[in-house]
Amino acid sequence: MADLSTNDEAVAAALDTPVRRGEPILQVRNLKKHFPLTQGILFKKQVGAVKAVDGVSFDLYQGETLGIVGESGCGKSTVAKLLMNLERATAGEVFYKGQDITKLSGRALKAVRRNIQMVFQDPYTSLNPRMTVGDIIGETFDIHPEVAPKGERRRKVQDLLDVVGLNPEYINRYPHQFSGGQRQRIGIARGLALNPEIIICDEPVSALDVSVQAQVINLMEKLQDEFNLSYVFIAHDLSIVRHISDRVGVMYLGKLAEIGTDEEIYEHPTHPYTQALLSAVPVPDPQARADRDRIILTGDVPSPANPPSGCRFRTRCWKAQDKCATEQPVLAVPERFRGQKTLAAHESACHFAEERDVVHAG
Amino acid sequence: MLLEVRDLHVEFHTRDGVAKAVNGVNYSVDAGETLAVLGESGSGKSVTAQAVMGILDIPPGKIPQGEILFKGEDLLKLKEDERRKVRGAKMAMIFQDALSSLNPVLSVGEQLGEMFIVHKGMSKKDARAKAVELMDRVRIPAAKERVGQYPHQFSGGMRQRIMIAMALALEPELIIADEPTTALDVTVQAQVMDLLAELQRELNMGLILITHDLGVVADVADKIAVMYAGRIVEQAPVHEIYKAPAHPYTRGLLDSIPRLDQKGQELYAIKGLPPNLLAIPPGCAFNPRCPMAQDVCRTDVPPLYEVTESPVPRSSACHFWKECLHG
Numbered sequence: 001m002a003d004l005s006t007n008d009e010a011v012a013a014a015l016d017t018p019v020r021r022g023e024p025i026l027q028v029r030n031l032k033k034h035f036p037l038t039q040g041i042l043f044k045k046q047v048g049a050v051k052a053v054d055g056v057s058f059d060l061y062q063g064e065t066l067g068i069v070g071e072s073g074c075g076k077s078t079v080a081k082l083l084m085n086l087e088r089a090t091a092g093e094v095f096y097k098g099q100d101i102t103k104l105s106g107r108a109l110k111a112v113r114r115n116i117q118m119v120f121q122d123p124y125t126s127l128n129p130r131m132t133v134g135d136i137i138g139e140t141f142d143i144h145p146e147v148a149p150k151g152e153r154r155r156k157v158q159d160l161l162d163v164v165g166l167n168p169e170y171i172n173r174y175p176h177q178f179s180g181g182q183r184q185r186i187g188i189a190r191g192l193a194l195n196p197e198i199i200i201c202d203e204p205v206s207a208l209d210v211s212v213q214a215q216v217i218n219l220m221e222k223l224q225d226e227f228n229l230s231y232v233f234i235a236h237d238l239s240i241v242r243h244i245s246d247r248v249g250v251m252y253l254g255k256l257a258e259i260g261t262d263e264e265i266y267e268h269p270t271h272p273y274t275q276a277l278l279s280a281v282p283v284p285d286p287q288a289r290a291d292r293d294r295i296i297l298t299g300d301v302p303s304p305a306n307p308p309s310g311c312r313f314r315t316r317c318w319k320a321q322d323k324c325a326t327e328q329p330v331l332a333v334p335e336r337f338r339g340q341k342t343l344a345a346h347e348s349a350c351h352f353a354e355e356r357d358v359v360h361a362g
Numbered sequence: 363m364l365l366e367v368r369d370l371h372v373e374f375h376t377r378d379g380v381a382k383a384v385n386g387v388n389y390s391v392d393a394g395e396t397l398a399v400l401g402e403s404g405s406g407k408s409v410t411a412q413a414v415m416g417i418l419d420i421p422p423g424k425i426p427q428g429e430i431l432f433k434g435e436d437l438l439k440l441k442e443d444e445r446r447k448v449r450g451a452k453m454a455m456i457f458q459d460a461l462s463s464l465n466p467v468l469s470v471g472e473q474l475g476e477m478f479i480v481h482k483g484m485s486k487k488d489a490r491a492k493a494v495e496l497m498d499r500v501r502i503p504a505a506k507e508r509v510g511q512y513p514h515q516f517s518g519g520m521r522q523r524i525m526i527a528m529a530l531a532l533e534p535e536l537i538i539a540d541e542p543t544t545a546l547d548v549t550v551q552a553q554v555m556d557l558l559a560e561l562q563r564e565l566n567m568g569l570i571l572i573t574h575d576l577g578v579v580a581d582v583a584d585k586i587a588v589m590y591a592g593r594i595v596e597q598a599p600v601h602e603i604y605k606a607p608a609h610p611y612t613r614g615l616l617d618s619i620p621r622l623d624q625k626g627q628e629l630y631a632i633k634g635l636p637p638n639l640l641a642i643p644p645g646c647a648f649n650p651r652c653p654m655a656q657d658v659c660r661t662d663v664p665p666l667y668e669v670t671e672s673p674v675p676r677s678s679a680c681h682f683w684k685e686c687l688h689g
Contacts, residue, residue: 071547072518179635209402210574214618214631221628236547239577243620243629262625280552281622282577286600296556297549300517359623 024059025230026083026116026198031056031092031102033078037305050305052078054254055092057331060198065224065231067245067262069238069277073301075254076234080202083232084118085109096198114144117196121203123183127175133161133186134171140193147194160189165219181212185219192223200232205240217244238281242266250274253312254304256331260346268343270334270353273313279358293358311351319352327351363431364568365414365453365536366390370428372409372592375421381639383409385592386428388666391568393535396559398571398583398600400615404636406592407572411538414570415455416445432536451481454529456558458541460521464513470497470524471509477531496527500557519550526558536568543578555582576619580604588612591637591647594666598676608669608678608687610652646680654682654689 034049053075060066070076081087082102083094089102101112120126127136137157141148148156158168164185175183184204191199204220205213221244224231235241241248242262249259250273258271269275276295283292297316302308311329314320334353337345344355372384384406391397401407412418414430416437430437432452437445457463465473474496475489484492490509497505500523513521522542529537542558543551559582562569573579579586579600586603588596588611596609607613617630634651637643643650649659658681667683669676680686 210615211618211632214629218629218631239620239622243626276549280548282581283622284576284580284619286580286604296552300519
C-alpha cells in the first residue's frame with residue numbers, strides 16, 4: 001500500500017509541474033509541405049506529391065526545449081526548414097508571437113528571422129571553408145546591421161567565441177583548422193549572434209564523437225539558461241533527446257504520432273510506434289539485453305508519396321485492425337485516459353492506445 | 363584460436379610526417395565469439411581491421427611490425443595471390459555504407475553471383491540461383507523477383523542485408539563488420555543486428571564488430587576491446603566493463619552518454635580532444651584529458667596490465683587501474 005501511495009504522489013507531482021509558462025512563443029498549426037512529383041521534360045505535369053510533412057501542430061514555449069524524433073524520411077528536417085520559412089509551406093500556419101510567418105516575405109520575414117536562428121547538422125559543410133571564423137559569424141551583422149554597429153563587430157564576434165568556449169584569438173582562423181566539436185561551437189556562435197529567442201537545431205551533435213557530444217550538449221544547456229532560449233531540437237538519437245528536452249514529439253511519415261513531456265513519452269508511451277522505437281534503442285547495459293521488452297518491427301517505412309490509408313503506421317503495426325485502414329486517428333488524448341490523473345493521458349494518435357513500459361528491464 | 367593479432371603496428375607516411383595509426387594492438391577471436399572493438403574516430407579501430415583483411419592501402423600505409431595469425435598462420439607472410447584466397451572465402455567484411463560499397467550499375471544478383479563465379483568457378487545460371495538462395499537467407503522478401511534489381515531500388519536496411527549476404531556467400535569463418543548499422547535507423551538497426559547475430563550462431567563464425575556505439579556493443583558482444591590513439595586501453599568481457607571500467611577513458615565514455623531510461627543531470631564530458639596521430643602525447647596518450655593523471659602518466663607509457671582482482675581475464679593500460687576500478 002505504502003508503495004502505491006508514493007507512486008501516486010510521484011504522478012501527482014509530475015502532473016503538477018508547471019510546464020506551461022504563459023503564451024506559447026511559436027504555434028504551429030496543421031503545417032503541410034508537399035513536394036510535387038513531375039513527369040515530362042518540356043511540358044512538366046504533376047503526377048503526384050511527396051507528402052513530407054502532412055499536418056503537424058505543436059506549441060513551443062519560452063525557455064523550453066521541444067525534441068522532435070523520428071526515423072529518416074519522417075519529415076523532421078522539413079519541419080525545421082518550414083519553421084524558418086526556408087521552405088514555403090503548402091498549407092498551415094506558423095505563428096511567431098501571433099504573426100503567421102508562412103505568409104511573410106521580404107523585410108518582414110527578415111525581421112522575424114532575426115529571432116529564429118538555426119544550427120545545422122554537419123559542421124563540416126555548413127561553414128564556408130574560404131571564410132575566417134570572424135567573417136562567418138560577423139556576416140550575420142552585415143545582414144542585420146542594427147544588432148552591432150560596424151566598429152563593434154569584431155569585439156562582438158570575440159565575445160561570442162568566448163561564450164561558446166573557444167579562444168577569442170582564433171577569430172582569424174579558417175574552419176579546417178578546427179575539430180568537429182569546435183566547428184559545431186562556431187555554428188552555435190553564429191546561431192547566437194543576433195540574440196534570437198528560438199534556435200532550431202537539426203541533428204546538432206549526430207556528426208560528433210561520443211566524448212565531444214557531451215561537451216556540445218552541456219554547452220547548449222548552459223546557453224539556454226543564460227539567454228532564456230527556446231530550442232526545437234531535432235534528432236534521431238532518443239537518449240540525447242530525452243536528456244535535453246522538456247517535451248518530445250514523435251514523428252512518423254510526416255505526422256506526429258505522439259507528443260508529451262519527456263516522462264510521458266519515455267516512461268508511459270501509448271503509441272505503438274513510440275514503443276517500438278524506444279524498445280529498439282540499444283541500451284549500454286549488458287544486463288538489460290535479456291530482460292528488456294523488445295519489439296522488432298518488420299519491413300521499412302512506406303513511401304511518403306503514397307502513404308497507407310487511415311493510420312500511416314498500420315502496415316508495420318502488430319495491433320492493426322480494420323478500423324486502422326479506414327479511419328485516420330487524430331492526435332488527441334485517448335478517450336480511455338481522458339480526465340484521468342495518469343501520465344498516460346497525453347496526446348497520441350492511435351485508435352488502440354495503451355501504456356507499455358519498454359525502456360526499463362522487466 | 364581463430365584469429366590472433368599480435369603487437370600490430372600500422373603507420374601512414376604523409377606530407378606532414380608519420381601518422382602512427384596503430385601502435386601495438388593485441389586481440390583474439392575464437393569461432394562463435396563476438397569481439398567488439400570500440401573507439402572514436404581516429405582511434406585505429408578500422409585500420410586494424412583493414413590490416414587483418416589485407417585491404418590496407420600500401421603505400422601510404424605500412425606495417426612495420428606485428429603478426430596476424432589466422433588459425434596459426436601469419437597472414438602478413440603470405441604472397442598477395444595466397445592472401446586473396448583467404449579473403450572472401452575464409453574471412454569477409456561488412457562495411458558501413460552499403461550504398462557506396464555496392465556497384466550501382468550491376469544488379470544485386472550479378473554482384474552476389476560474382477563471388478561464386480570467381481571463387482568457385484560456377485556457371486552464370488548456377489551463380490544466380492545461389493544469389494537467390496543467399497537473399498532468402500538474409501530474409502529479403504520476394505528474392506526471386508528482386509534478384510535482377512539494382513542497389514538504388516533497395517532501402518537502406520535491405521542494402522545492408524545484401525552486404526551481409528555477400529559476406530556470407532562463401533561461408534567464411536570470420537566476419538569483420540565495420541560500423542554495420544551506423545547509417546541505419548534504430549528500428550532497422552535492430553532488425554539487421556538480430557539477423558547478423560542469428561547467422562553467426564548458425565554458422566559458428568567469429569565476429570569482430572567495430573563500432574563507436576556503446577549501446578550496440580552491450581547488446582551483442584562477448585568481449586570488448588576499447589581503443590584510444592592506436593592502442594587497446596582496456597579489454598574485458600562485456601558484463602565486467604559496464605559494471606566497473608578499469609580505465610578512465612572507458613569510464614568517461616560510459617558517463618558521457620545520456621540514458622534512455624532516466625532523466626539525468628548534467629552530462630559528464632571528457633575534456634579536450636582526441637590526439638593528433640602525428641604527435642601522440644608522450645607517456646599515456648590519454649593523459650592530457652585524464653582526470654586521474656599523475657606525473658608518471660606523462661612520462662611512462664603504461665603497459666596492458668592484467669587486472670588481477672577480476673575472476674575473468676581482463677586488462678587495462680592504466681597505471682592506476684586499481685583506483686579506477688574502485689573509484
